[in-house]
Amino acid sequence: MYIQGVYLRKCRQKKNGREYSYWQLVETYRTERGPRQRVVANLGELDGPGRSGIKQLATDNHAHVHQPSLLGDELPPQWVEIDASRVKAERVKQFGGVWLGLQVIERLRLFEFMDKVMPSGKEDIPWPVMASVLVLSRLLDPSSELRIAQHLFERTALSELLGIPTDKVNDDRLYRALDALLPHKEALEKHLKQQLGELFHIDYDVLLYDVTSTYFEGQALSNEQAKRGYSRDHRGDCKQVCIALIVSKCGMPFAYELFDGNRHDSTTVKEIILNIEQKFGAADRVWVMDRGMTSEDNIEFLKTRGQHYILGTPKSTLRHYEQQLLEGNWDVVHEGLEVKLCPTPDGQETFILCRSANRHEKEKAMHDRFATRLEAGLEKIALSCTMRRQNVLTIAQRVGRLKQQFSRAARLFDVKITELEGRAQLSWTMPKTQSEWATLSEGCYILRSNITTWSADELWTAYIQLTQAEAAFRIHKSDLSIRPVWHQKTERVQAHILVCFLAFVLWKTLEQMCVQSGLGSSSRIVLDELSQIHTVDVVMSTKTGVKIRRRCVSEPTKHQSILLQRLGLHLPKHLKTADM
Numbered sequence: 001m002y003i004q005g006v007y008l009r010k011c012r013q014k015k016n017g018r019e020y021s022y023w024q025l026v027e028t029y030r031t032e033r034g035p036r037q038r039v040v041a042n043l044g045e046l047d048g049p050g051r052s053g054i055k056q057l058a059t060d061n062h063a064h065v066h067q068p069s070l071l072g073d074e075l076p077p078q079w080v081e082i083d084a085s086r087v088k089a090e091r092v093k094q095f096g097g098v099w100l101g102l103q104v105i106e107r108l109r110l111f112e113f114m115d116k117v118m119p120s121g122k123e124d125i126p127w128p129v130m131a132s133v134l135v136l137s138r139l140l141d142p143s144s145e146l147r148i149a150q151h152l153f154e155r156t157a158l159s160e161l162l163g164i165p166t167d168k169v170n171d172d173r174l175y176r177a178l179d180a181l182l183p184h185k186e187a188l189e190k191h192l193k194q195q196l197g198e199l200f201h202i203d204y205d206v207l208l209y210d211v212t213s214t215y216f217e218g219q220a221l222s223n224e225q226a227k228r229g230y231s232r233d234h235r236g237d238c239k240q241v242c243i244a245l246i247v248s249k250c251g252m253p254f255a256y257e258l259f260d261g262n263r264h265d266s267t268t269v270k271e272i273i274l275n276i277e278q279k280f281g282a283a284d285r286v287w288v289m290d291r292g293m294t295s296e297d298n299i300e301f302l303k304t305r306g307q308h309y310i311l312g313t314p315k316s317t318l319r320h321y322e323q324q325l326l327e328g329n330w331d332v333v334h335e336g337l338e339v340k341l342c343p344t345p346d347g348q349e350t351f352i353l354c355r356s357a358n359r360h361e362k363e364k365a366m367h368d369r370f371a372t373r374l375e376a377g378l379e380k381i382a383l384s385c386t387m388r389r390q391n392v393l394t395i396a397q398r399v400g401r402l403k404q405q406f407s408r409a410a411r412l413f414d415v416k417i418t419e420l421e422g423r424a425q426l427s428w429t430m431p432k433t434q435s436e437w438a439t440l441s442e443g444c445y446i447l448r449s450n451i452t453t454w455s456a457d458e459l460w461t462a463y464i465q466l467t468q469a470e471a472a473f474r475i476h477k478s479d480l481s482i483r484p485v486w487h488q489k490t491e492r493v494q495a496h497i498l499v500c501f502l503a504f505v506l507w508k509t510l511e512q513m514c515v516q517s518g519l520g521s522s523s524r525i526v527l528d529e530l531s532q533i534h535t536v537d538v539v540m541s542t543k544t545g546v547k548i549r550r551r552c553v554s555e556p557t558k559h560q561s562i563l564l565q566r567l568g569l570h571l572p573k574h575l576k577t578a579d580m
Contacts, residue, residue, distance in 0.1 A: 006040065006520035010529075010559055020044075021558035025520050043518070043562060081543040089536045094140075095157040095553055096533030096560075096571075100526075101136045102161055103569060104506045104513070107199065113191045117184045125169075129162050130177035131499075133169065138503040140531065142481035145174040157535050160551070160575045178495035185498050186279060189255045192505055193280070196252055200512045206249040206286045206462055209272065209293070210469035211265045212476075214483040214497075215240040223490045227261035232473075233483060241485075243476075243497060244268050246276070249288075251468030252508050255279065256501055258494060265292040270301050277305075286310065286451065288466050294448070303450065310449040310463045313351070317446050321353055325440055330355065331456045339456040352447040352459050360443025367438060370409035375428075377402045378415065382426040390424040392417055399426070412438060475507060476500055479524065517566040526563055533560060535575060551575045 009024040023043040028035055105111060114128035136158065137148045149171045153159070159166050196202050213231055215238035220226035226239040233240075240261035246254040257275060259268055269289070276285075284306060291312035302309050318325070321342055330338035336357035343350045381398050384390060395417050403410035412435060415428040447463050454462075476482040482500045487493045511523040519526065533554050540548045552574040556564060564571055 006522075008043075008520055008522040008525045011042075021562070023519075023559065023562055025518070041518070043566065080548065082540040082548070083543070086541040088539050090539055091535075091537045091551075093157045093535045094155055094531065095535040097140045097527060097531030098136055098156045098158050098161060099533075099571075100510070100530050100569070101139055101506060102132075104509050105132060105135075107513075108192065108195050108505070108509060110191075110502075113188075114184075117187055118180060125164055125173065127177055127180040129164060130169075130173060131181045132162065133158060133164070134174060134177055134181075134499050135502045135506065138480055138499050139506050140527070142479075144486060145178075146171045149174060157575065160535075175492070178492060178499070182491060182495040182498060185494075188498075188502070190279065193254060196505075196509070196512075199509075200252070200516075202248055202250065202252050204248050204254055204280075204285070205283075206288060206465070207254060207276075208247050208249060208251075208288045208466050208469045209244070209269075210290060210466065210473070211242055211244045211259075211268060211292070212473040213240045213242050213261060214477070214485055216488075217484045217486050218488060220485075220488050220493075222488045223493055225258060225260045225490060225493070229260075229262035230264075233477075235484075238484070241493065241497075242268070243473075243482075244272055245469055245472055246272070247469050247472055249462065249465045249468070250512075251465075251472060252512070253472065253501065253505055256497070258497060266295045266298060269293050269298045273302070273305060273307065282306075284308065286462065288463055290466060299448075308449070308451050310447060310451065310459055312463070312466075313446045313448045315441070315445060317351070317448075318353075318441050318444055319437075321351065321446065322437070322440070324353060325355075325444060333457050333460055337460075339460050341456045341459075343452065347452065349448060349450050350452055350459070352449065352456055352463075354445050354447065354460060356443050356445075358443075359445075363442040364439075367409055367412070367442065370406040371412055374402060374406040374409050374413065377406070378413070378426065378428055385424050385426055389422065392419050392424045395424040395426060472504065476504060479507070480504060513567060517568070519563070519566055526567075529560055529563060532557075533571070 006025060006027045009026050011022050011024050013020045013022070021044075025040040025043060026037050027040045028037050111128055111132070114131060115126075118127045118131075120126055133148070133153065134145070137143065137152060140156075141152055143152060149169050153169045154166050158164065193204065197204070213229065213233065215231060215233050215235040216223070216226055217238070220239050223239075223241075225241045227241075228236065228239055229242070230236075231238070231240055242259040242261055242263050242265075244257045244259060246256065248254055255276060257268075257272060259271075273287070277283075282305075286308040287302065288310045289312065291314055294311045294313060299309070299311070324340060324342055330340050332338055338355045340353040340355075341350055342353060378399070381395060381402070385395065399415055399417065403413075403415075412430055413428050414431050414434075415426070418425045418427070447459065449459055451459065480500050480503050482497070485493055485496060487496050507523055510527065511521050514520060514522050514526055533556055535551055535553050538550045538552050540550075542548060553572055556571060
């Protein structure tokens with residue numbers, strides 16, 4: 001399924017011997033010949049009015065860095081004589097990524113919230129600060145707690161930004177930070193829902209629900225939820241847990257739950273809805289789910305709870321609407337996609353027939369390919385029957401395995417196995433009715449809803465947003481490396497998933513900041529680009545023999561400056577060090 005999107009492209013151009021740097025905002029869109037791209041806008045440095053607007057946006061919405069006393073932007077000039085031949089640079093550290101992550105954390109008021117729910121005790125480092133180290137590390141360079149403590153933390157400027165001595169960060173303290181964070185999962189979800197709703201005017205009247213799995217390395221004997229089940233990661237040899245994620249229609253995370261690794265998707269629906277009602281109260285919500293969640297029992301449950309739904313439906317249901325597929329009066333949603341509403345006789349539900357040209361071409365090519373391979377396999381089995389005596393049961397088993405291998409085309413063939421003079425004989429036909437139905441139904445699918453006041457376009461658009469949940473899983477698994485899970489204890493695994501969830505919230509918050517700033521949904525590009533900004537200690541020997549050390553922030557490139565201007569963020573020039 002291909003969805004339109006907008007992203008950033010870095011560009012350079014030489015004119016009159018001078019190089020100009022700018023960004024292009026590029027939109028991908030769908031055509032009959034496949035996806036294409038077009039430039040929406042060229043983004044360069046902001047003019048005066050643009051800078052004023054961004055400054056106002058920053059004043060209204062952006063919070064300050066967690067430890068503003070560490071920034072040294074307002075220091076008065078200090079004049080000394082130095083030995084230019086002995087100036088050197090030391091201790092280069094990654095700065096831009098962690099600094100940007102802290103801006104997002106502050107905007108979500110996470111420090112303020114965690115300070116309230118995680119009060120200080122006898123610990124050397126406050127738990128909210130250690131929890132932020134875990135979340136930022138997961139966002140920027142996903143790794144184990146041991147690697148964070150031994151390698152990653154000292155390479156970043158987090159020590160200065162958060163005021164943590166490097167030697168205070170060890171794997172034991174990080175593990176205990178996981179334990180301290182987990183009990184506040186529900187409170188965090190409620191806080192984030194409120195903050196995200198206020199910041200980006202997000203409503204949660206339409207909720208997208210989907211389930212994925214993540215697998216373990218090791219036996220996970222101490223985790224009662226670790227079970228073998230259907231693996232979306234194609235790791236059926238490993239134990240796993242199932243993650244149920246709920247997002248808004250724009251893809252903003254709402255809540256999540258963990259289930260045993262052998263739970264079927266459809267068995268989670270009731271529990272999820274009851275949990276959401278318990279956390280956020282009962283409301284007239286619209287639930288959007290794929291066909292794996294669909295069952296008559298779940299549908300009846302949704303109705304009794306007063307919930308609306310838009311559900312994917314098994315393709316076998318199309319058989320009941322063969323006549324409607326043959327008739328006209330389709331509504332065009334966009335080029336290559338048509339939909340048709342089919343209300344039930346009692347008017348309580350509506351089935352939405354959908355017909356996609358791209359999907360038709362794909363399914364036709366698959367059917368043709370599998371049919372060709374299946375028929376070649378049948379010919380091979382038939383040839384073996386003529387060459388030597390074959391048992392009927394053996395031939396039936398071979399045919400069964402062949403049809404299972406090419407199941408997409410199996411229904412197109414009517415295979416018969418007979419016995420003549422003690423020899424198995426194989427024959428097959430391709431019934432015209434099956435072939436015609438396959439041709440008619442290629443590219444078609446059907447949805448089901450109890451919303452009777454929306455148009456076909458609105459129902460389809462709401463359902464297609466389910467790809468936002470699928471995209472969330474891709475980000476979790478690729479960019480945030482939620483898999484494999486190395487923790488073995490139940491609570492540690494749950495805390496690991498919570499940290500990944502919070503890192504995803506930062507990711508989506510940055511994405512919304514990019515959208516508001518006219519940068520498209522390009523959080524990964526922005527994060528990667530600004531992560532190239534570093535700090536460096538500049539050491540200077542003065543005429544009097546005293547050494548001066550200044551921790552400076554590298555000057556942003558033109559491309560980085562444009563992004564910072566658009567986001568309304570002001571990069572500090574240098575940080576204070578202990579000897580300043």
